[in-house]
Amino acid sequence: MRHAVATLSDVNTSDARRISVAQVLVYELRVRDAMSKPPITAAPTDTLRAVQNLMKARRISGVPISDGDNLLGLVSIEDIIRALDKGYIDDCVQQHMTRKVITLRDHFSLVRAVAEFDRHEFGRFPVLDGNDHLVGVLSRGDITGCLMQHLERRAEEALAHEAALRAERVANDTADRVVVRAHVRTGDYDSAGKLSQRMRQVLRERGVAPEIRRRAAVVAYEAETNIIIHSLGGEITATIDPDKVCIEAVDVGPGIENVEQAMQEGWSTAGRLPRELGFGAGMGLPNIKRCSDSLEIKSDSKHGTRLRSEIHLHKAGVST
Amino acid sequence: MKSPTLVKFQPLIAALQAVPLTDNLPEELTGCYISDLLSDVLAHAEPGMIWLTIQTHRNVVSVAATKDVAVVLFTCGRTPHAEIIAEAEEEGIALLTTSLTTYEAAGKLWVAGLRGESGHE
Numbered sequence: 001m002r003h004a005v006a007t008l009s010d011v012n013t014s015d016a017r018r019i020s021v022a023q024v025l026v027y028e029l030r031v032r033d034a035m036s037k038p039p040i041t042a043a044p045t046d047t048l049r050a051v052q053n054l055m056k057a058r059r060i061s062g063v064p065i066s067d068g069d070n071l072l073g074l075v076s077i078e079d080i081i082r083a084l085d086k087g088y089i090d091d092c093v094q095q096h097m098t099r100k101v102i103t104l105r106d107h108f109s110l111v112r113a114v115a116e117f118d119r120h121e122f123g124r125f126p127v128l129d130g131n132d133h134l135v136g137v138l139s140r141g142d143i144t145g146c147l148m149q150h151l152e153r154r155a156e157e158a159l160a161h162e163a164a165l166r167a168e169r170v171a172n173d174t175a176d177r178v179v180v181r182a183h184v185r186t187g188d189y190d191s192a193g194k195l196s197q198r199m200r201q202v203l204r205e206r207g208v209a210p211e212i213r214r215r216a217a218v219v220a221y222e223a224e225t226n227i228i229i230h231s232l233g234g235e236i237t238a239t240i241d242p243d244k245v246c247i248e249a250v251d252v253g254p255g256i257e258n259v260e261q262a263m264q265e266g267w268s269t270a271g272r273l274p275r276e277l278g279f280g281a282g283m284g285l286p287n288i289k290r291c292s293d294s295l296e297i298k299s300d301s302k303h304g305t306r307l308r309s310e311i312h313l314h315k316a317g318v319s320t
Numbered sequence: 321m322k323s324p325t326l327v328k329f330q331p332l333i334a335a336l337q338a339v340p341l342t343d344n345l346p347e348e349l350t351g352c353y354i355s356d357l358l359s360d361v362l363a364h365a366e367p368g369m370i371w372l373t374i375q376t377h378r379n380v381v382s383v384a385a386t387k388d389v390a391v392v393l394f395t396c397g398r399t400p401h402a403e404i405i406a407e408a409e410e411e412g413i414a415l416l417t418t419s420l421t422t423y424e425a426a427g428k429l430w431v432a433g434l435r436g437e438s439g440h441e
Binding site for chain 1: 362380411
């Protein structure tokens with residue numbers, strides 16, 4: 001604590017931004033926020049034996065002696081030990097209590113309280129309010145407990161704030177996100193381009209640059225026709241966010257035997273019918289690659305093929 | 321890509337002996353691309369072009385729309401189904417048909433000054 005206080009006096013001007021939350025708290029919090037109240041007290045007419053029992057029962061090492069709200073003195077554990085030693089433990093408190101008691105005011109900052117603890121090396125201070133009434137007792141443990149409690153509260157508040165921000169962000173994201181999804185059937189050449197068409201519509205409404213819109217459309221169209229021509233069926237999804245379009249094409253098989261080969265222009269495994277229709281030029285995947293800002297293809301004979309392409313909406317890319 | 325030389329479309333229609341199938345004909349063309357392979361068109365056609373093909377199924381409309389192709393000219397007298405024509409109209413793509421072969425039609429377009437500067441590097 002002494003270290004913290006020393007640091008505090010140094011940071012006032014130059015380094016204000018690096019003050020920790022705990023350091024701020026010891027300035028902000030008052031003695032009245034941390035003290036134990038109401039104070040555990042004894043009357044001047046009580047015996048020292050009674051005070052000894054009170055200390056034992058309440059696990060405290062000093063008891064203010066008061067007459068109602070007025071602080072008269074203090075009996076510490078050292079006073080009790082001395083009384084036991086000298087054999088006057090059954091005497092009245094008022095004969096032996098410390099009368100010159102150092103007190104704290106309830107409006108003092110905790111920083112000031114810490115300084116008083118360091119200066120006097122007492123375990124506790126009686127706390128008086130503005131009317132000199134005894135209102136509590138402050139120990140070092142009370143300060144630590146109070147700081148911990150407030151730190152915890154600050155942390156909880158920060159977490160709640162963060163969660164609220166995150167929830168808001170998610171809500172915005174979902175509001176700005178449009179997902180277009182279509183089942184794609186094998187050999188269904190007539191349906192090709194339906195998803196791509198819907199996606200183009202959304203992108204046009206959002207004012208996406210035509211050049212970027214066309215790239216996204218090429219990716220969606222090629223990915224869709226790939227499923228129609230080559231797979232046993234699948235699904236294509238276009239997730240349209242404010243900053244990007246993500247096109248995912250997933251089929252149930254049979255998988256691309258050699259992805260690297262399939263990426264080469266002119267290489268095709270398409271059958272007669274699709275070729276007659278003008279598909280199977282061996283340009284599908286190369287086209288997708290050229291139009292994507294990022295592309296990922298995973299394929300195996302067990303799980304089929306999963307293609308994921310991203311097109312960024314805010315930067316000019318390849319000319320198409 | 322250098323900016324294309326625009327050519328008026330209206331005078332070309334007679335030269336191509338073309339019959340419009342839709343009434344949304346564009347004022348001008350930016351160039352021409354010829355292919356019957358759809359992916360090839362997706363790779364190389366440019367917005368505002370005329371595309372010559374013998375393919376007449378509905379993917380032609382999808383591909384043209386994907387690349388903002390302005391006109392599709394079906395050659396060798398081919399004509400698509402009515403529903404495909406309707407779809408093209410919806411997409412804002414003009415469809416025409418001609419009895420000329422693709423080669424002959426291309427020749428007419430070249431003579432008229434239309435060039436095909438495209439994505440080919």
